[in-house]
Amino acid sequence: MRYQLYYWTGIQGRGEFVRLALEDSGTDYLDVAREQGDAVMMSFLRGTQPGARPFAPPFLRAGRQVIAQTANILAFLAPRHGLVPASAASQCYALQLQLTISDIVAEVHDTHHPVSGELYYAQQRAEARKRAAAFRTQRMPKYLGYFEQIVASNDGRHALGRRHSYVDLSLFQLMAGLTYAFPGAMKRLKRRLPHLHALGERVAARPRLAAYLASERRLPFNENGIFRHYTELDG
Amino acid sequence: MRYQLYYWTGIQGRGEFVRLALEDSGTDYLDVAREQGDAVMMSFLRGTQPGARPFAPPFLRAGRQVIAQTANILAFLAPRHGLVPASAASQCYALQLQLTISDIVAEVHDTHHPVSGELYYAQQRAEARKRAAAFRTQRMPKYLGYFEQIVASNDGRHALGRRHSYVDLSLFQLMAGLTYAFPGAMKRLKRRLPHLHALGERVAARPRLAAYLASERRLPFNENGIFRHYTELDG
Numbered sequence: 001m002r003y004q005l006y007y008w009t010g011i012q013g014r015g016e017f018v019r020l021a022l023e024d025s026g027t028d029y030l031d032v033a034r035e036q037g038d039a040v041m042m043s044f045l046r047g048t049q050p051g052a053r054p055f056a057p058p059f060l061r062a063g064r065q066v067i068a069q070t071a072n073i074l075a076f077l078a079p080r081h082g083l084v085p086a087s088a089a090s091q092c093y094a095l096q097l098q099l100t101i102s103d104i105v106a107e108v109h110d111t112h113h114p115v116s117g118e119l120y121y122a123q124q125r126a127e128a129r130k131r132a133a134a135f136r137t138q139r140m141p142k143y144l145g146y147f148e149q150i151v152a153s154n155d156g157r158h159a160l161g162r163r164h165s166y167v168d169l170s171l172f173q174l175m176a177g178l179t180y181a182f183p184g185a186m187k188r189l190k191r192r193l194p195h196l197h198a199l200g201e202r203v204a205a206r207p208r209l210a211a212y213l214a215s216e217r218r219l220p221f222n223e224n225g226i227f228r229h230y231t232e233l234d235g
Numbered sequence: 236m237r238y239q240l241y242y243w244t245g246i247q248g249r250g251e252f253v254r255l256a257l258e259d260s261g262t263d264y265l266d267v268a269r270e271q272g273d274a275v276m277m278s279f280l281r282g283t284q285p286g287a288r289p290f291a292p293p294f295l296r297a298g299r300q301v302i303a304q305t306a307n308i309l310a311f312l313a314p315r316h317g318l319v320p321a322s323a324a325s326q327c328y329a330l331q332l333q334l335t336i337s338d339i340v341a342e343v344h345d346t347h348h349p350v351s352g353e354l355y356y357a358q359q360r361a362e363a364r365k366r367a368a369a370f371r372t373q374r375m376p377k378y379l380g381y382f383e384q385i386v387a388s389n390d391g392r393h394a395l396g397r398r399h400s401y402v403d404l405s406l407f408q409l410m411a412g413l414t415y416a417f418p419g420a421m422k423r424l425k426r427r428l429p430h431l432h433a434l435g436e437r438v439a440a441r442p443r444l445a446a447y448l449a450s451e452r453r454l455p456f457n458e459n460g461i462f463r464h465y466t467e468l469d470g
Contacts, residue, residue, distance in 0.1 A: 092310075093287045095310070
């Protein structure tokens, strides 16, 4: 069975977390909207397709099953493709960590859209400056300090257990995105996050992932996505 | 085994979604911080307790397992206490819906704290007015319209399958919280959400839940929680 991934074209966004799991595990998938355009997702979002109706992309079609919500998709894929230990307790813990990554990702989005996703960044720039300052100085250090401790108090190399998991992939993506969006703030934090930086480098060097990152399938970060670089938001 | 629930005292907050599942299923639990004070949670948050380290409350102790993230706790409890169908596909779909409820709950929080959780509401009132307006007019109708359709296109009475689940409990809580926080906006939407309103009433009338809601264990909504009523944010 070939999975069908549905996500907005033109950005990495939340779809990228799913893409990394598929690419790293060498799993066959079709990136549907990139092949056929964003409009192909609309019938799913309107609920006129069979299967679970998603509120928003990304969603995954696995045979007749439709699965939405990034962390939920990852929790579905991971045990099938060697990206999480087999025990129920490990999978529960992995999902806990992934959901905490989802939380910081949502907060990253709101640094440039603190008022409304329906308005342009330029229409909420003043509010964005305030929100981004709070994010850079309070939330980002708190979240990353937490994940640093998670890795350090585990085996120093992985988020959970003694082997690679989808949580490591997501931590790589989080670090990459934050480094793109907030290079100054991340540089100032670097000394405090040795395990996270080393983990990110190891993940990026995994053969299938390195090939993916060098391919055209890996879109560059840009100012339409979740991780955006605006100099004035980096303090 | 008696579960131990850890959540901030004084508010319903995210802990209430877990409490509703425990109360509705008649499951024995200790509401630890309410018995012993918020300070009892700190060693878990600092990572000096055994078991998975939570980023934030709520978290649940089940024997030696510590489980954090509201939706993750519910996904853990539900199959053990008759609050979700047995099939993996149903549990995946339930989690998808619950995570979408988590998303709107986070957006509700940000209507009164659009800049920073570290500042008081009064320090971000101007930004809150803008964010709340976008929430009331765009996000809330979009989310609730989605859930209305989910119930209507299912059996008209439940979020999934033909029986009660934890998602129904969470939809009840969402409707109750939004009605408290945004009575005007919810009144204007009422005609468009007949299934959600009926579902909320049925859930509230379930014997164990009705007893809980009438008890002192059910704290009233208040202006320290997630669902807050500020007249100026209701438009």
